[in-house]
Amino acid sequence: xxxxxxxxxxxxxxxxxxxxxxxxxxIAAYIFRRTYFHDEHIEPDKNLDWSANLAHxxxxxxxxxxxxxxxxxxxHADHEGxxxxxxxxxxxxxxxxxxxQGFSAGVNGLAGPLHGLANQEVIRWINKLRDExxxxxxxxxxxxxxxxxxxxSGQLVPGFGHAVLRKxxxxxxxxxxxxxxxxxxxxxxxxxxxxxxxxPPILQETGKVTNPWPNVDAHSGSLLMHYGIIQYDFYTVLFxxxxxxxxxxxxxxxxxxxMPIERPKSVTTEWVKxxxxxxxxxx
Ligand SMILES: CC(C)(COP(=O)(O)OP(=O)(O)OC[C@H]1O[C@@H](n2cnc3c(N)ncnc32)[C@H](O)[C@@H]1OP(=O)(O)O)[C@@H](O)C(=O)NCCC(=O)NCCS
Numbered sequence: 001x002x003x004x005x006x007x008x009x010x011x012x013x014x015x016x017x018x019x020x021x022x023x024x025x026x027i028a029a030y031i032f033r034r035t036y037f038h039d040e041h042i043e044p045d046k047n048l049d050w051s052a053n054l055a056h057x058x059x060x061x062x063x064x065x066x067x068x069x070x071x072x073x074x075x076h077a078d079h080e081g082x083x084x085x086x087x088x089x090x091x092x093x094x095x096x097x098x099x100x101q102g103f104s105a106g107v108n109g110l111a112g113p114l115h116g117l118a119n120q121e122v123i124r125w126i127n128k129l130r131d132e133x134x135x136x137x138x139x140x141x142x143x144x145x146x147x148x149x150x151x152x153s154g155q156l157v158p159g160f161g162h163a164v165l166r167k168x169x170x171x172x173x174x175x176x177x178x179x180x181x182x183x184x185x186x187x188x189x190x191x192x193x194x195x196x197x198x199x200p201p202i203l204q205e206t207g208k209v210t211n212p213w214p215n216v217d218a219h220s221g222s223l224l225m226h227y228g229i230i231q232y233d234f235y236t237v238l239f240x241x242x243x244x245x246x247x248x249x250x251x252x253x254x255x256x257x258x259m260p261i262e263r264p265k266s267v268t269t270e271w272v273k274x275x276x277x278x279x280x281x282x283x
Contacts, residue, residue, distance in 0.1 A: 016099035029057030078246020084109035121158035123221035159218030171216035
């Protein structure tokens with residue numbers, strides 16, 4: 001029984017979550033078709049599964065894209081609760097805000113370049129590399145020079161590193177295996193393969209990067225590009241639709257388990273002064 005007058009119990013939460021998951025692919029496809037295809041829309045096909053229907057409503061009919069979308073939506077659902085979008089969704093709803101409010105906050109976090117936007121940044125970065133070299137497939141030496149130039153200019157190499165993982169992201173590996181199985185020849189996919197060999201030793205040379213290995217975002221854009229989904233400003237939206245599966249399912253658990261409102265610990269000014277004195281004393 002809810003302790004407040006707000007519509008926020010487990011039953012309502014489940015209902016909102018199911019509604020959101022059901023409608024998000026359609027909303028995303030609507031925006032996609034409106035933005036890139038003259039506002040011409042495609043009705044869902046009730047015989048298709050959730051992921052294949054997303055491909056279908058975006059306008060991609062062939063089975064290859066549906067197969068890719070099944071992999072894509074599954075691996076982007078979620079992999080642990082501490083990342084920005086998952087944690088934000090949980091945090092906002094811990095105040096008994098509803099699933100719509102929590103999820104919209106979560107996807108705003110996903111929009112940051114250190115998080116979900118990295119999938120767009122990777123393609124933008126690869127396009128710039130190719131533009132600078134006049135197009136085509138760059139050599140490994142040219143890619144290495146470009147990686148070094150990126151770091152020397154104080155920028156991140158998008159698609160590499162992770163706050164928690166300490167090895168190649170299994171979601172990267174799943175996409176790499178998909179590419180090896182289904183894609184024979186593609187310049188961008190090949191650049192992504194080369195980057196996996198070239199970038200980690202260079203990041204290790206810096207002596208500060210905790211995890212130099214590729215993450216999920218290093219690969220996803222190249223697969224979408226290969227199958228004709230070239231509107232890369234939309235990639236983080238696809239990430240967001242997929243992420244709904246994980247973070248919204250977690251909201252049901254939060255309510256079922258009666259998780260309390262979340263709040264980080266605060267410290268006093270005295271504590272800060274003492275901390276600084278101790279740190280200064282030590283150095
Ligand atoms: C994911 C990420 C935010 C993790 O951050 P983190 O936990 O602070 O990572 P680290 O502990 O390895 O960071 C230590 C240092 O290495 C740097 N670093 C980490 N990844 C780097 C990368 N891909 N390129 C260049 N420098 C990087 C950090 O900026 C930090 O530098 P600083 O001490 O000068 O501030 C970070 O690796 C990153 O920005 N990667 C690129 C963006 C990306 O692909 N995001 C998607 C993640 S799934």
